[in-house]
Amino acid sequence: MPEGHVIHRLAGELTRTFGNAELEVTSPQGRFAAEAEIINGHHIAVSEAFGKHLFVEFDAEHPEHILYIHLGLIGTLQFEPAAETRGQIRLHLSDGEVAANLRGPQWCRLITETERTQAIGKLGADPIRDDADPEPIRMKVQRSGRSIGSLLMDQKLFAGVGNIYRAETLFRMGISPFTPGRDITTAQFRSIWADLVGLMKEGVVAGRIDTVRPEHTPEAMGREPRKDDHGGEVYTYRRTGQACFLCGTPIKEQVMEGRNLFWCPSCQP
Structure with missing residues (x-):
């Protein structure tokens, strides 16, 4: 299972790669299709990690507008050419040139602000975060x-x-x-x-x-x-x-x- 530094690095890479681009969001595998449609065509407002948990907030005007990912033991989030379709892609984020493709996560959900607060509240202090209190x-x-x-x-x-x-x-x-x-x-x-x-x-x-x-x-x-x-x-x-x-x-x-x-x-x- 990836340790916390990997998730923080992914959060930063999402921000650097996509900036304010309006993203194509799909679920080639189909298991996240309904949720992907909600954030399709929107841009990333905030991408951050808490421990091994990744939260990507979109500017969509919808109660459930925060992408919540936990990679688990076998999950990967890889940056690839936008046309890449190899493997079972749960989530595909693309600006037309580069794609972030999510495969095999423990979970991938859309959640609300309240649900994010609750999820973070279950975690301890993250040594990478400057706001952590040990x-x-x-x-x-x-x-x-x-x-x-x-x-x-x-x-x-x-x-x-x-x-x-x-x-x-x-x-x-x-x-x-x-x-x-x-x-x-x-x-x-x-x-x-x-x-x-x-x-x-x-x-x-x-x-x-x-x-x-x-x-x-x-x-x-x-x-x-x-x-x-x-x-x-x-x-x-x-x-x-x-x-x-x-x-x-x-x-x-x-x-x-x-x-x-x-x-x-x-x-x-």
């Missing part, structure tokens, strides 16, 4: 007996954080993913939050997740670049059994609440 999240974390590795994946707390950022931030802070939230100090929480803010905002710009510090890049260490479908240079994510860049201990992996967890047992005791 203090209520800190208090919830420090009252919890759940592990910090579990808490970081809870979208009602850390909106947009996924498996990669969870693993990498905890490694960078030297915190065991099994530490109960109630044992996380205020200083540790604020360090986690600041690290997430920095890494995730960099991810929006770069379009990929890089978490290694300058002294641990392939060039600095004289090692081969990482070869992985997810791209990016990381410390622990999907490096099971490989040597930790800091201490040489093999990276460990186990399932935590249905998701693979990666950590260094020496650097994160």
Whole structure:
């Protein structure tokens, strides 16, 4: 599932690509045809992300004028030539030259202002958003007996954080993913939050997740670049059994609440 930086990047790309253009909005697959007709011929007023949720507001004079997309595990929103018709396209947004084609989302809906407010109200603080307030999240974390590795994946707390950022931030802070939230100090929480803010905002710009510090890049260490479908240079994510860049201990992996967890047992005791 795409992490929050991907959705923020898509929101920005929709705005940059289409600007004030009146868009052709269709549903080649047919499953969104009635809703597409409502916003067809209108332009995007606001495109923004909250965590892994994308909201695209149109200037249509209709109660349900906000496009609400969640990509889920297999969904994609790709910018392609306007004539592209490959695959099952749920939603096609086009200015005649470029199209944003949505395939396989968990959901794609038209909603009202009230429904958007309700959806956002269910989410936690998004490290990428400048208006995020982490203090209520800190208090919830420090009252919890759940592990910090579990808490970081809870979208009602850390909106947009996924498996990669969870693993990498905890490694960078030297915190065991099994530490109960109630044992996380205020200083540790604020360090986690600041690290997430920095890494995730960099991810929006770069379009990929890089978490290694300058002294641990392939060039600095004289090692081969990482070869992985997810791209990016990381410390622990999907490096099971490989040597930790800091201490040489093999990276460990186990399932935590249905998701693979990666950590260094020496650097994160």
